[in-house]
Amino acid sequence: MKKHNFSAGPSILPQEVLQKASEAILNFNDENLSLIEISHRSPAFVAVMEKASNLVLELLNLENKGYSALFLQGGASLEFLMTPYNLMKEGGKAAYLDTGAWSSKAIKEAKLFGDVEIVASSKDKNYNYIPKGFEIPVDADYFHCTSNNTIYGTQMKSFPKSDSLLVCDMSSDIFSRSLDFSQFDLIYAGAQKNMGPAGATLVVVKDDVLGKTGRKIPSMLDYQIHISKDSMFNTPPVFAVYVSMLTLQWLKNLGGVAGIEKINNAKAALLYDEIDSNPLFKGVAEKEDRSNMNATFVLTDETLKDKFDALCKAAGLSGINGHRSVGGYRASMYNALPLESVQALVNVMKELNK
Amino acid sequence: MKKHNFSAGPSILPQEVLQKASEAILNFNDENLSLIEISHRSPAFVAVMEKASNLVLELLNLENKGYSALFLQGGASLEFLMTPYNLMKEGGKAAYLDTGAWSSKAIKEAKLFGDVEIVASSKDKNYNYIPKGFEIPVDADYFHCTSNNTIYGTQMKSFPKSDSLLVCDMSSDIFSRSLDFSQFDLIYAGAQKNMGPAGATLVVVKDDVLGKTGRKIPSMLDYQIHISKDSMFNTPPVFAVYVSMLTLQWLKNLGGVAGIEKINNAKAALLYDEIDSNPLFKGVAEKEDRSNMNATFVLTDETLKDKFDALCKAAGLSGINGHRSVGGYRASMYNALPLESVQALVNVMKELNK
Ligand SMILES: Cc1ncc(COP(=O)(O)O)c(C=O)c1O
Ligand SMILES: Cc1ncc(COP(=O)(O)O)c(C=O)c1O
Ligand SMILES: [Mg+2]
Ligand SMILES: [Mg+2]
Ligand SMILES: [Mg+2]
Ligand SMILES: [Mg+2]
Structure with missing residues (x-):
């Protein structure tokens, strides 16, 4: 008997997705080759990547609004440092909301890049609430928050408006609820909760906020390079992208x-x-x-x-x-x-x- | 009919490995859950990671010689920058052998971190040979080379001795031939040729060469942090690690x-x-x-x-x-x-x- 799977992540995926993924390991696309032994530059896989990226923008209602969807590697944890690398100006400053262990880790990495102001924290009560009524400093390059705090079971129901860019770690609630996603300038999420298996990281970024920090960014950490190569600057995590695509398609069929x-x-x-x-x-x-x-x-x-x-x-x-x-x-x-x-x-x- | 798969990468994997991987997507370890929907901290997956790392050291004959084997994300391309981050001293210098496009990309990233000396290049003949007789500057923190040049079909048959650390990108020939692997201080390889599917990166590093640069390294780019967490600092690429483990086991059964x-x-x-x-x-x-x-x-x-x-x-x-x-x-x-x-x-x- 299949169990009732309440795992916090990696976590349950639709049974029909697992079935298709299992088949693709033996014979992908009726090409008599496995999904995991073909070139990522093959037309069949390029189509998968394209479909996955398009589904992301469609499901978030961000089509034709100047956003790019990227499938990268490294998990949300690599985004903790890619965020300041790409958005914090040299000698700049960022504002963070501390709602738990994941926020704290994001803050730790950002501090390597410049000034970090913690606008509020719920650490006093072991993160069992979301701080409200805080102010975002006017000189912050961006404001970073965590929409859903996987460990403590708290979730932000609204997001602050400010003149700073709005960055959100949505690892554990992306694609789960309607939001005006166009209020965000950068969204990222590890795939392994609502989107697919561990091994892919989703990044959704507003193109025109990039390239403004004055930093020299290593290629693999530069969103603009990944955008220019449609997430294929190097070999992508083929299997994780494919299963994410299947899951996004499943979600679309369910009414998005x-x-x-x-x-x-x-x-x-x-x-x-x-x-x-x-x-x-x-x-x-x-x-x-x-x-x-x-x-x-x-x-x-x-x-x-x-x-x-x-x-x-x-x-x-x-x-x-x-x-x-x-x-x-x-x-x-x-x-x-x-x-x-x-x-x-x-x-x-x-x-x-x- | 299954094709004869000469793909340059991602590339052919043993049929028995594909079979087991396909089954694990539906029911892993007879736990009535899929491999890709269980916690990476579950005993069943922790055992997979441990076995994979041990097999690496065993197959390279590096057991009990002060090396760690890591399964990371980001591909060999992320190692292009993790190498200087972890091994090039602040204000230091590295020596690179230029044997093709991959070497050149590694060189490009290293230049963001300090002085890079290209000791020799075969660019003059579109990289159809391996330069020989070059000298490694005595003040180089490390010497970097690419053992097998996937695009041009050249392969280094021997490796220079020097006082610098020896770093090698073995993406396309690791586990394919006997070498004295203990001559290397750092070896890295994307999984997607001889080891498994795209989405995992193997790093084999001599522990005592780390922590000596004076750099502040972001957590996700710090080998010492990954070593201290047995490749589980964050969610690992579960599927790619599992299939790598199966492939390494297949190789061991074949005589290593x-x-x-x-x-x-x-x-x-x-x-x-x-x-x-x-x-x-x-x-x-x-x-x-x-x-x-x-x-x-x-x-x-x-x-x-x-x-x-x-x-x-x-x-x-x-x-x-x-x-x-x-x-x-x-x-x-x-x-x-x-x-x-x-x-x-x-x-x-x-x-x-x-
Ligand atoms: C909200 C949140 N952010 C970040 C992470 C870290 O993700 P990863 O393991 O993909 O780096 C997690 C993991 O559970 C998470 O729940
Ligand atoms: C020798 C070599 N180095 C590096 C790479 C880049 O690897 P990745 O795509 O995993 O970043 C490749 C890819 O084919 C390669 O053959
Ligand atoms: Mg009650
Ligand atoms: Mg805004
Ligand atoms: Mg002839
Ligand atoms: Mg040596």
């Missing part, structure tokens, strides 16, 4: 971001309602900042842990342990997780309270 | 590097003998520098091109067009290419000469 948003809202409502109504459970994040992707919760009575864990295991629930820095439980409900899996978890929670 | 070297020598001898003896073909690279991985050759009579191409197609030969900067033909004979495929090509060459 607006379509999945409804399902994601239903899943989150189902689980948070149970967390709130069941006296044995308590949510970790502040209600108004709760993430629709990662729900964090704890038992109100720790002595029930073994019993709950056993029930979860018996029900085939996988990957719901909380991150070590938070404890308790974390149910990640990415796009590909069906409502039935959330229902299975809720059933176990109800069972525990019988 | 010494075992495959015999087969590679036989394949190369078969093809080069035909190139030399057949009046319709001529080799591109100087004989003494010929690559056992990529054989470059041209027709002596260009009017036969259409006929030869048609024969190749009919025989199911794929990927033998030469690189645009060289022209003619290039037959890449990586580890997984069977002798029968080379025989099929040779048969077609003989057929043309009938």
Whole structure:
């Protein structure tokens, strides 16, 4: 029996995507060759890359708005330094919102490049909320935030307006909800939550914000070079791009971001309602900042842990342990997780309270 | 019918590896989850990474000699800049041997970091030979060379001794022949020739050469950080690492590097003998520098091109067009290419000469 996969990332992908990916490893495109043993310059793979990039812009409603979509390597972690390399002026300054471990890592890398101002932080409460009402310094080259905090289960519901460029790490909630994506100048995300397998990094960048820092940027870290080569400056992560393309196509067929948003809202409502109504459970994040992707919760009575864990295991629930820095439980409900899996978890929670 | 795959990279992988990879996409390790939807911190994947790294050191005969094997992202192209970041002292100097387009790209990135001396170049003859008799300046922090020049079909048969660190881009011939790998301080290679699919980069580095430059290195570009986290500083390219592990295991079962070297020598001898003896073909690279991985050759009579191409197609030969900067033909004979495929090509060459 296939498990209910609540893994925080790498994480669940649509079954039809896995099926197609598995087939392509043996015979891609009916060419009698494997997807992973053909040239990335072959027409068949160039078409995959093109389709993947186009789907990204289409799903984010950013077509013909001056944006490029890139598939790179290195994970979101490499973007932590590519962001300042490409956007922080020599002797410049950047503003960061600190909403957790990932923001902090982004901040650490940016500090190697220049002045970094942390406009607000929720570290005082182990990042269980999103700071509000902060100000972005007028001389900041850009403002960086993390839309969804995978570890703590918080999610930004709105984004500040300012004169700075707006940069967002959307690793764990991209393609999960409708937003005006044109408010962002740079979006990046590791593929391994809502988009595909680990090994590809999505970058969506507004072309005209680039090339203005005065820095000499190594080729592999320069967005303009990757744009000019359609993500093929060097050998791309072929398999991860292909599976991302399949997943984006699956999402489009499902009604795109607006379509999945409804399902994601239903899943989150189902689980948070149970967390709130069941006296044995308590949510970790502040209600108004709760993430629709990662729900964090704890038992109100720790002595029930073994019993709950056993029930979860018996029900085939996988990957719901909380991150070590938070404890308790974390149910990640990415796009590909069906409502039935959330229902299975809720059933176990109800069972525990019988 | 499966084709004879002479692709220069990404390139042929063993059929049994493709079979296992395809299965793991649906059900990995009999865990009823896909390889690409489980946490990279799960015991099952941690074991894969460990096994892959150990196999690398074992196959290169570098166990217990102070080396670490890393699986990173970004391709060999990212190593072009990670090399100077990690090994060139602030205000330091590096020496490079220019044997082709890949060397030149490595040189370009290194120049962003300090003084680069090109000790010799074969550009004068479109890189159809390996320069010899050059001197490495005594004050160079390291000497960088490219062991196999994928585009031109040349291969270094020996490596210079000097007081500098020895760095080698082995992207297109790693694991193909016996060498004293302990003469190198840093070896790197994109996976997509002899090791696995695109999307993983192998780095083998002598631990005690690191941490001596005085540079502040961004975390993702710092070998010491990746070593301290066993290649899991961030989410690794799970699929590419897994398939690399399978391919390395396949190689070990075949007798390791010494075992495959015999087969590679036989394949190369078969093809080069035909190139030399057949009046319709001529080799591109100087004989003494010929690559056992990529054989470059041209027709002596260009009017036969259409006929030869048609024969190749009919025989199911794929990927033998030469690189645009060289022209003619290039037959890449990586580890997984069977002798029968080379025989099929040779048969077609003989057929043309009938
Ligand atoms: C919000 C966020 N940012 C960044 C990262 C780091 O991504 P990667 O491992 O791809 O570097 C993660 C990983 O989980 C994440 O959740
Ligand atoms: C010798 C050599 N070095 C470097 C590269 C670049 O590798 P990547 O595309 O993984 O960056 C290649 C690619 O073919 C190569 O053959
Ligand atoms: Mg703006
Ligand atoms: Mg409750
Ligand atoms: Mg030495
Ligand atoms: Mg001849």
